[in-house]
Each structure stands twice: as structure tokens, then as C-alpha cells.
Amino acid sequence: MELRPRVEKFIEKVVDSYTDEEFRINFRMNRRTFNDVLTLIADKISTQDVDVGHHTIPAKAQLLIAL
Structure with missing residues (x-):
């Protein structure tokens, strides 16, 4: 699997x-x-739960993504 470049x-x-x-x-x-x-x-959109292997996305980032 080829990884996509990320900023x-x-x-x-x-x-x-x-x-x-x-x-x-x-x-x-x-x-x-x-x-x-x-x-x-x-x-309301923040969580402290961490899925195995996945980092939580900060509330600011979640809102920017939604917009």
C-alpha cells in the first residue's frame, strides 16, 4: 500500500x-x-478515548474539516 504525502x-x-x-x-x-x-x-465533539492505533482529532480540526 502506497502512503499518501501529508502536510x-x-x-x-x-x-x-x-x-x-x-x-x-x-x-x-x-x-x-x-x-x-x-x-x-x-x-461535545472532544473525546479522551483513544482507539488502538488512531490519534484523536482535536475539536478545532474537526470543525475545520466539517466546514
């Missing part, structure tokens, strides 16, 4: 460096609204 720390290196306009274009909401929504739902 390490994509959110930290790329998404967090977006200008406010780039963030809005890519995620269809402004950064403040995103952070407000994240605050409201983070505890």
Missing part, C-alpha cells in the same frame, strides 16, 4: 497563518464566528 501540522502552519479574508473564503465564516462556534461545541 505535517497543516492547521498550525497553514490555516493559522491565513489572513482574515483567506479564512472567510476557505471556511465561509469569519474567524471570530468560528471561534464562537468552537467554544460552544468543543466539549
Whole structure:
């Protein structure tokens, strides 16, 4: 099985460096609204359970993926 190339720390290196306009274009909401929504739902989508061999995805990443 061939592994696909991945960008390490994509959110930290790329998404967090977006200008406010780039963030809005890519995620269809402004950064403040995103952070407000994240605050409201983070505890509902976060888990401390770890499946064997799988890392948990942080709430911020889950919301960005959903958008």
C-alpha cells in the first residue's frame, strides 16, 4: 500500500497563518464566528478515548474539516 504525502501540522502552519479574508473564503465564516462556534461545541465533539492505533482529532480540526 502506497502512503499518501501529508502536510505535517497543516492547521498550525497553514490555516493559522491565513489572513482574515483567506479564512472567510476557505471556511465561509469569519474567524471570530468560528471561534464562537468552537467554544460552544468543543466539549461535545472532544473525546479522551483513544482507539488502538488512531490519534484523536482535536475539536478545532474537526470543525475545520466539517466546514
